[in-house]
Amino acid sequence: MSDRMPLRVTVIGASDAGCALALKAQAAGHQVTLVDEHPQTMAQMSFDAPWFYGAALPAALMNANAIAQVVLEANPGIFACSEAGIDVRVGTIAWGAFQNGPNSRHIGAPKVGLVDAEGNALLDHDVLILTPGVRDFVPSFQGAELPGVFGVKAGVALLDLYQCYEGERTVVLGTSARAVDFVRRALARGVAVVGMVEPGAVFAAGEAARAEIAALGVPVQFGSALVAAEGKVAVTGARLRDLSSGAETVLDCDSLCLAIGALPNIELPAAMGCRMRFDAGAGSWLPETDAAGRTSLDNVFWLSGFASGGADPDAVLAAMAEGGPMGAAQPAPATATDQGAYLRRWIEVLNATGGGAVTLCKCESVTREAFLGLAPPAYLQGSLRQPKSPVTGAGDGPRLHQDLTKRMTRVGMGHCQGRRCRDEAALLLSLRFGIGMEEIRPGSYRFPVRPLDLSLIAADEPPGLRWSYWLHDPEPVLD
Amino acid sequence: METFDLIVVGAGIVGLSTAWRARKAGARVLVLDKGATAYEASSRATGLLSLCGASPLEAPLAQEAEKLWDRLDEDLGYPTEWSQKGRLWVAITPAELDELKILFQTFQRTYDDFEFVDAQTCRSIVPPLTPETQGGIYTRRSGNANPQRTSQAFAWAFQDLGGEIREHTPVLEILAEGGRVKGVRTPQGEVHAASVVVCAGAHAAPLLAPLGLLFPVAPVRFDAFVTTPLPPLFEAALVVHGLAVRQTLRGNIHLNGGPHEWVEAGVANDMPKPVTPLVRNIARRLIEVFPGLRGAQMLRSWAGILDVTPDQATIVHAFDTPAGLIACSSAGHGFGMAPSLGLALSDLALHGKTAMPVADLSLARFARLPKDWRRAWNWQAGNYNT
Numbered sequence: 001m002s003d004r005m006p007l008r009v010t011v012i013g014a015s016d017a018g019c020a021l022a023l024k025a026q027a028a029g030h031q032v033t034l035v036d037e038h039p040q041t042m043a044q045m046s047f048d049a050p051w052f053y054g055a056a057l058p059a060a061l062m063n064a065n066a067i068a069q070v071v072l073e074a075n076p077g078i079f080a081c082s083e084a085g086i087d088v089r090v091g092t093i094a095w096g097a098f099q100n101g102p103n104s105r106h107i108g109a110p111k112v113g114l115v116d117a118e119g120n121a122l123l124d125h126d127v128l129i130l131t132p133g134v135r136d137f138v139p140s141f142q143g144a145e146l147p148g149v150f151g152v153k154a155g156v157a158l159l160d161l162y163q164c165y166e167g168e169r170t171v172v173l174g175t176s177a178r179a180v181d182f183v184r185r186a187l188a189r190g191v192a193v194v195g196m197v198e199p200g201a202v203f204a205a206g207e208a209a210r211a212e213i214a215a216l217g218v219p220v221q222f223g224s225a226l227v228a229a230e231g232k233v234a235v236t237g238a239r240l241r242d243l244s245s246g247a248e249t250v251l252d253c254d255s256l257c258l259a260i261g262a263l264p265n266i267e268l269p270a271a272m273g274c275r276m277r278f279d280a281g282a283g284s285w286l287p288e289t290d291a292a293g294r295t296s297l298d299n300v301f302w303l304s305g306f307a308s309g310g311a312d313p314d315a316v317l318a319a320m321a322e323g324g325p326m327g328a329a330q331p332a333p334a335t336a337t338d339q340g341a342y343l344r345r346w347i348e349v350l351n352a353t354g355g356g357a358v359t360l361c362k363c364e365s366v367t368r369e370a371f372l373g374l375a376p377p378a379y380l381q382g383s384l385r386q387p388k389s390p391v392t393g394a395g396d397g398p399r400l401h402q403d404l405t406k407r408m409t410r411v412g413m414g415h416c417q418g419r420r421c422r423d424e425a426a427l428l429l430s431l432r433f434g435i436g437m438e439e440i441r442p443g444s445y446r447f448p449v450r451p452l453d454l455s456l457i458a459a460d461e462p463p464g465l466r467w468s469y470w471l472h473d474p475e476p477v478l479d
Numbered sequence: 480m481e482t483f484d485l486i487v488v489g490a491g492i493v494g495l496s497t498a499w500r501a502r503k504a505g506a507r508v509l510v511l512d513k514g515a516t517a518y519e520a521s522s523r524a525t526g527l528l529s530l531c532g533a534s535p536l537e538a539p540l541a542q543e544a545e546k547l548w549d550r551l552d553e554d555l556g557y558p559t560e561w562s563q564k565g566r567l568w569v570a571i572t573p574a575e576l577d578e579l580k581i582l583f584q585t586f587q588r589t590y591d592d593f594e595f596v597d598a599q600t601c602r603s604i605v606p607p608l609t610p611e612t613q614g615g616i617y618t619r620r621s622g623n624a625n626p627q628r629t630s631q632a633f634a635w636a637f638q639d640l641g642g643e644i645r646e647h648t649p650v651l652e653i654l655a656e657g658g659r660v661k662g663v664r665t666p667q668g669e670v671h672a673a674s675v676v677v678c679a680g681a682h683a684a685p686l687l688a689p690l691g692l693l694f695p696v697a698p699v700r701f702d703a704f705v706t707t708p709l710p711p712l713f714e715a716a717l718v719v720h721g722l723a724v725r726q727t728l729r730g731n732i733h734l735n736g737g738p739h740e741w742v743e744a745g746v747a748n749d750m751p752k753p754v755t756p757l758v759r760n761i762a763r764r765l766i767e768v769f770p771g772l773r774g775a776q777m778l779r780s781w782a783g784i785l786d787v788t789p790d791q792a793t794i795v796h797a798f799d800t801p802a803g804l805i806a807c808s809s810a811g812h813g814f815g816m817a818p819s820l821g822l823a824l825s826d827l828a829l830h831g832k833t834a835m836p837v838a839d840l841s842l843a844r845f846a847r848l849p850k851d852w853r854r855a856w857n858w859q860a861g862n863y864n865t
Contacts, residue, residue: 096754096780103700103742103784104753105861113756122756273751364729376558376628379728385556386639392516395667397647401515407522407627410729415707415778444781447754451707451776458763459756466865467721467737467760 019077050135052151096447143229167255179259283340292319363414496821517630523783528815532586563622564714649747
C-alpha cells in the first residue's frame with residue numbers, strides 16, 4: 001500500500017462530482033477541503049464571472065447573510081460534506097495554484113491561493129481536484145449591455161438559488177438542454193416565457209424536448225436570429241429576423257436569457273500550465289486528462305461534465321493514492337449534443353445579422369470589426385499605418401495567437417477577464433480567417449482567475465524574505 | 480541556400496528595433512524567434528524609459544533613446560502609448576530618504592535634470608501617495624509606453640519595409656567558419672548571413688557558449704500585475720517601496736517588484752513563467768504606497784524573465800572572432816533603450832561601427848570576471864537575487 005496516506009486533498013468546486021469525490025476521499029481517510037466560490041458577493045457577481053448576471057442585479061442580492069443560507073440549503077452535496085466533517089469553504093475563491101517547478105522553487109508544498117470576504121490564505125495540499133463547473137457563453141449583439149440581458153446559469157441562480165428573479169416576460173436565446181431547463185424553472189416560478197429563438201430548423205435539445213416545450217405552450221421561432229435587444233434603460237423587446245425571408249418581428253419582453261451554451265471554467269488548469277487541447281464537441285479548450293482524470297501537472301486532477309472520458313471517482317481515488325504522472329491522454333468522449341458547432345452557428349448568424357459595428361468587448365468597448373482589424377483602442381485616437389492581419393504563424397506554431405489580438409485591441413483585457421468576449425472572439429477569428437479552432441492559440445489565462453480587491457489579496461511578506469528598495473541591490477564588486 | 484545581409488536572433492523589442500533600422504538602411508534582414516513575436520521579456524516589462532542616472536555606462540545611450548522615443552509613433556506608423564511625463568523616486572521612511580540622498584548624488588554626476596523634492600511636491604506629482612511620504616527625486620524627463628504595443632509596432636514597421644519575421648523558428652546553433660560568422664541553423668535547415676546579431680535575452684549565453692564565447696548573463700524571473708482600470712491619477716512613473724509603478728493610458732496601475740528568482744535557460748528552450756504568491760506581497764506594498772487604492776482589484780498577473788548582467792548594465796559587443804557576430808543583453812533596460820540600441824546594433828552589423836555611445840558597453844569591462852561568476856556570487860537557479 002502506498003505511503004501517501006493520508007493525503008491533504010483540496011477540491012475546487014462543490015459540483016455534484018466535486019462533492020461526491022470529496023465524500024469518498026474523506027471516507028478513505030484523506031484530509032479534505034472543499035472550496036466553492038458561491039455564494040458570491042454582489043461585487044463579484046457584477047464582474048459577470050462565472051455567470052453572466054448582466055447589468056441588472058436584483059437589490060435582493062444585497063442581503064448577503066440570507067443568500068448564504070439559501071445557497072447552503074440548496075446544495076445537498078455541500079450539506080453532506082459539511083456533515084461528514086469535511087472542511088467546507090463556501091464564498092471562497094481559489095484564485096491561483098502553485099507548485100515547485102523549473103523556474104519557481106520557493107513554493108514549498110503545492111498550494112492554492114484562497115480569498116474570501118475576510119481576507120486570504122494559502123492552503124497546502126498533496127492533491128488538487130479541479131471540478132469548477134461552467135460559465136455562461138456570452139455572445140454579443142446590439143443591446144446586449146441593457147439591464148435584463150443575462151446568461152442561463154445566472155438566470156437559474158436568480159430563479160431557484162437566490163429566488164429573486166425580476167423578469168416577468170422572458171425571451172430565451174437557444175434551444176439547448178440548458179435552455180429547456182431554464183424554461184421549466186421559469187414557468188414553475190410564474191414567469192411568462194414569450195418565446196425561444198433558434199436559428200436552425202431543428203430543436204437543439206432534441207425531439208422529446210421540443211414536444212415538451214410545445215406542450216407547455218412556449219412558442220419557438222425556428223430559422224430566426226436575434227438582431228437586437230431593444231430598450232433605452234432596460235430590455236423592452238427582442239428584435240428577431242427570419243433568416244430566410246428577412247422579415248423582422250419584435251417580441252415584447254423585459255428579460256432576455258442567453259441559453260446557447262455553457263463552457264467549462266478552465267482558468268485554473270490553463271493558468272497553471274496544464275496541457276490543453278481544443279474539444280470540438282464542447283466548443284472549448286479543456287485540460288488533457290488520462291482515464292483517471294490526471295492532468296499533465298503532477299497531483300492535479302480535472303473532473304467535469306466536459307472531461308475527456310469523464311473519470312470515475314473510484315479511479316480518481318485510486319490514482320490519487322498511487323501518485324504518478326499522467327497516463328495516455330483520453331480522447332474527447334462522443335457526446336449527444338455538439339455544443340461546439342452550435343456556438344459557432346450562433347456566432348455566425350449573429351455576426352451576419354448584426355454586423356461589424358456591434359460591440360464585442362463590453363469592458364473595453366471594442367466592436368467586432370475593430371477587433372478583426374487589430375485596430376488600436378479608441379482612447380489612443382490612432383490608427384494603423386497599414387491594415388494588419390492577426391494570422392502570423394506558420395509551420396510548427398499556431399497560425400493565430402489570440403494574445404496578439406488581445407494585446408493590440410484589448411479584447412479580453414477588461415475586468416470580466418474575457419468571459420464575455422473571448423469565446424466569440426475566437427470564433428470570429430476562425431470564421432473570418434478560415435482557421436480551425438485547434439489552430440488558434442487561445443488567449444492566455446492568468447492568476448487571479450477572478451478580479452480580487454487589493455485589500456483582500458494583500459498579505460504580509462514571509463519572514464526572512466529580503467526585498468530591495470530600489471529594485472536592484474548594489475551589484476557584487478567586480479574586483 | 481537562403482542568404483541575408485543580417486540575421487537577428489530574437490523577435491523581442493531590441494531585435495526588432497535592430498532589424499527595422501537595418502531594413503531601413505536597405506539591408507536584407509531576417510528575424511528568427513523560437514516563439515511568437517515579443518512573447519518573452521518585451522511583452523512582460525513595465526514599460527519605463529530610465530535615464531540610467533545611476534549608470535554612467537548607459538546614460539548616454541539612454542539619452543539618445545529619449546530623443547528617438549518622441550518621434551517613434553510617427554516613425555513606426557503604429558501607436559506606442561509613449562508619454563513623457565517624468566519619473567519620481569519616493570521614500571516612505573526616513574531610512575529610505577537617506578538612501579535617496581545618496582542616490583541623488585550619484586544621479587547628479589550623470590545628469591543635471593534631477594531634483595530632490597519634498598513630500599508635498601511628491602504628493603502633488605502623484606496625489607494618491609501615502610501621507611508617510613518623506614520626499615523624493617524627480618526628473619521631468621524619462622517616460623513610459625506600452626511594451627506589448629511598442630514591440631509589435633517595431634515588428635509591423637519592419638514588415639512594412641519588406642522585412643521577414645519567422646516565428647516558432649528557434650536558432651539552434653550559430654555557424655562560423657574561418658573566423659567569420661556564417662549564419663545559423665534552425666530545425667528547417669541553415670540560413671546564411673554576413674552578420675548575426677543575437678538579441679535573445681536569457682537564451683543568448685547558451686547560444687554563444689559553443690563558440691567558446693563567455694556571455695555573462697544570468698536570467699531572473701520576476702512577478703508583475705495590473706489592476707482594473709482606474710480614473711487618471713498620475714502621469715509620472717514611480718519607483719517606490721520596492722516597486723516600479725506606472726498608470727497606463729487605459730487607467731490600469733501596472734507594476735512589478737519583489738525579489739527576483741535566478742533561473743536557468745538553455746538554447747531556445749521553453750521557459751515556464753509561473754507567477755508566485757509574491758503577488759500578494761506586491762499588492763500589500765501597493766496599498767501601503769497608495770492607501771486609497773485598497774478597493775481597486777488585481778486583475779491579471781504574470782511573470783517575466785530578464786537577462787541580468789554582472790553590473791546590471793547593458794552589453795553591446797561585436798566579437799572579433801567570429802567576425803560579424805554581435806550580441807546584446809539589455810539587463811532589464813531593453814525596453815527604454817530599444818530605439819538607440821537598435822540603431823547601434825544595426826550600425827555595427829552593417830558598417831562595423833556606430834556613432835551611438837556603446838563603446839563602454841562591450842565585454843571588455845568583464846575581462847577579469849571569473850568563468851564561474853554565477854556560482855561565486857550565488858546568482859544561481861533557485862536563489863533569490865536579494
